[in-house]
Amino acid sequence: MxxxxxxxxxxxxxxxxxxxxxxxxxxxxxxxxxxxxxxxxxxxxxxxxxxxxxxxxxxxxxxxxxxxxxxxxxxxxxxxxxxxxxxxxxxxxxxxxxxxxxxxxxxxxxxxxxxxxxxxxxxxxxxxxxxxxxFAERGPARRDAARERLASLTERELVIVREVARGLGNAEIARRLTMSEATVKAHVSRALAKLHAGNRVQLAILVHDADLL
CATH class of the missing domain: 3.40.50.2300 (Response regulator)
Known part of the structure; x- marks a missing residue:
């Protein structure tokens, strides 16, 4: 319940x-x-x-x-x-x-x-x-800081985080990128840990701050 x-x-x-x-x-x-x-x-x-x-x-x-x-x-x-x-x-x-x-x-x-x-x-x-x-606050300083944080991700993690920022769930990302949902979930979890982000919303805001969409 x-x-x-x-x-x-x-x-x-x-x-x-x-x-x-x-x-x-x-x-x-x-x-x-x-x-x-x-x-x-x-x-x-x-x-x-x-x-x-x-x-x-x-x-x-x-x-x-x-x-x-x-x-x-x-x-x-x-x-x-x-x-x-x-x-x-x-x-x-x-x-x-x-x-x-x-x-x-x-x-x-x-x-x-x-x-x-x-x-x-x-x-x-x-x-x-x-x-x-x-409303995600951008500007050169915020954009550069966000990109510096995202630089810690692997190429695959960054691709998946960008899909998260587009509003897609794990199942949708898995279908789009032709991988298992479990693999997507693992990548998202690693990205959250690397970026010290509390949830997927904060990941999405970071991507928007970095102007990567």
Whole structure:
């Protein structure tokens, strides 16, 4: 069973998300919170698998508390009303694994939670790719620093990391590059270790920073 905490300052939104998620047989909502302080308390006390965290809330907002919630252990998906938010990429850099719009269809919301709980980043949705592409801060200094970090990868690892940055999962990369999914997973794991990256989202941002797409 995938254990989820829902964080949003609007009670009606929380109730709607709970209803949608608990309609799935493999997901249960173990807690709710209305601000960042509550999100952190729930994450530390309940140890959920996934936290759905609203970007903008009164008091301590989701963007501010995201690094601490990530450090507490759960996978974090940011929730936003807008398909582009100039602050969300900071949360991704802090370790959040993606974000969803609040009007995401119910089936896609449940699928997203399963994807994240399984250890995959939310890179597939077009909105996520657009956000990372648009707001990853570039410029000569950042580009050069990113390229220097990526230089530690082998040629094959770099090819696979670029596919990750395009929003492809391991199975899709395996089909595209004609290799086994296990081999792709191993290359991704080595790249994460070499680059000291917390997840696939951070790999993707690094590739975008290096302007390699």
């Amino acid at each position: 995938i254990r989820v905490v829902v964080v949003d300052d609007e009670q009606l939104v929380r109730a709607g998300l709970r209803l949608i998620l608990e309609a799935a047989e493999d997901i249960t909502v173990v807690g709710e919170a209305g601000d960042g302080a509550g999100a952190l308390e729930q994450a530390q006390r309940l140890r959920p698998d996934v936290v759905l965290l609203d970007v903008r809330m009164p008091g301590i907002d989701g963007l501010t508390v995201a690094p601490e919630v990530v450090a507490a252990g759960p996978k974090v998906i940011m929730l936003t009303t807008f398909d582009l938010d100039e602050y969300v990429h900071r949360a991704l850099r802090a370790g959040a694994v993606g974000f969803l719009l609040k009007d995401t269809p119910p089936r896609e919301l449940a699928a997203a939670v399963r994807t994240v709980a399984a250890g995959n980043a939310m890179l597939a949705p077009t909105v996520t790719r657009r956000l990372i592409s648009s």
